[in-house]
Amino acid sequence: MSALITTIACVLSLCAIRTMMRGDAKRMRVVGGTAMEPTRRIVWLSRVLLWGPGIVLAALGDAAGFVIWLGALTAFGWAMVAMPHLTLAATLPIRRYVDDARYWALGRYVAVRRIIEMPSRIAELEQEVADMRRELDALRAEREDRAA
């Protein structure tokens, strides 16, 4: 339970860092984007989300949770700030790998299914061919009868 509360606290504060990052004009100049102009409400909400979880953990007397929260904030906060291009475009190679892996697995799955189903499929096809032959024989017999 304590681990869950701490994890939620970390996630909330990291979300706040992300919002504050996007509103930082100097950062946006460096990464070549346009700074989001946060409203007063968003600024306050970010501040509350940034510090609030830590204060709550401290108030609950969860010393371990508080230290983990502070550590996670500095380590993962830095990672987020240091990777300005961690967008969907940057994760494209990962997604490409995932897609490739998925198609590879799907291909193998389909191939294996086909191999497993092959005897019954062959039997079905043979049955169809036999039916068609029967029909053909019946048609020939009918034509020969008519001709006779």
Place this chain on the structure above:
Amino acid sequence: MIALSQSKTKRLVALHGWSGVLLSILLYVVVLSGTVVVMAHEIGIWSAGNTSVAHPLEKPVDHIVRSAAKSVPPKYYDEIRIRETVNGELSIFFHTHVKDTDGNFADKGIRFIVNPVTQEVISRREGFVREVFGDEPKTALERFLLNLHIRLHIPGMLGLLATGILGLWMMVAGISGLLAHRHVIRDMFVPERSGDRLAAVRDRHALAGSWSLIFAFLLAFTGSFFSFAGSIGIPVVGMVATGGDQRALVERIIGINKPDDPRPAALASLDYMVMDSTRRAGTAPDQILITHYGRRDASVRMLHPASEGSLMGQTLLFEGPSRTFEGVKPFLGTVPSVSNTAVGLMGPLHFGDFAGMLSKIVWVALGSAMTFVILTGTRLWIRRRAEEPAWQAYRRIMVAVMYGFPIAMVACAYGFFLALPSGETHYWTAFAFIGASVLCLIYGWRERDVSRSADRLCWILAISLIALPLVRLLMGGTAWSEAMISGRTIIPSIDILLVMGGLMLLRWGRVASMFSITKPDSSRVLGPAE
């Protein structure tokens, strides 16, 4: 942040740069090995293939200890230390304190290793502590990595002093960096500028340094404390406080022993005391210490890890014959105090082992951030002196160390697994580490093209990481199915992490080019963070 004159800033920058770069290689080794040994316990389980999940001290131990005691001479009843081995077995060490061949006091006694389930004695060895504990083949990898971080394998007190000084050195670099960087808060969200400019290198270092400053300071301080406290700090302070009276020093720091009462008395049920202690502390003990076994003045100390939500573990004291709870034993001194709390906090804050895997993951991330700060700082320093031949040579060495050290750590795991059947794991683990280090250094020195050497070393590291789980399995390591059935998910988890780490290096390993320079930078103007 703090307004300083230009000359003061220059002096601080010089202090920051030189303090970092002079010992950058050693700092890198200590910090990266520290990052790895946050998971030392897990590495021990993974390398030993321990599939026992239940802690042996959660099972009845009273009968095992009494049976073992019957075959032990009473001279070793002075102290009994009971704990779990890396294989999940029970280690019971009956010992006394005597002078060894060098004239130093050491523990000597008989150590039993017992299967906690079947209660079968697996081994019984007599000798000094280093003989009975030192050469357990399955602990070689964990012990090697721990010793590397704690004392850089320098024997005696010198190793502790070396790592302690490195910790202090790191604090100097951190404080001077903080003072020299005038816009710590304002630049908190500013990433590195694009391109391969000197400013971009500086941005990267300043950003990582700013974010990890609090914990860099904390980890360096607590690390130095551990190096100095036991070897110099506490004894010196204690000797001064007690006017050189050694008995008073021991009484003040460790606590006053009860008056000697050698009359025989049976020890009360250990299982009852474990149960009582677990109820009071909230966690099962991970170590039990019994003093004066079989005597009326016997006492039992239960050492508990931190319970949920708290940072510190605690030691509960019981009277041996009557199993009466006597109270919580402070780490330092005999009564609770601020200094005792401060000392108690040092361990969890340095090791990050107070909240299971969650705190360990965060501590690994913090260690990685600090490693990054050291590498980027060294890069910045070298980059500014790229034209000077001496620094070009240093750059080659730095690349060799940057990849060579992780390669050597992986190599020592290979040495361990390959030597496991022969039992000579301690020798081969060390041999593989030294061999890989020397080879990487020679290659890094001889290869003039830094980019090429970085690429090749990165590739070697990646492949060796990917192949390590395979070698572990081939050498008879615990299979994934067995580990999963017994609930030891850490074994496949580490295998997966190694493979993922290797794949990531293959894909993004061009961080390698950290120390390569694509175009000479003629800028010699000092920036605020340089």
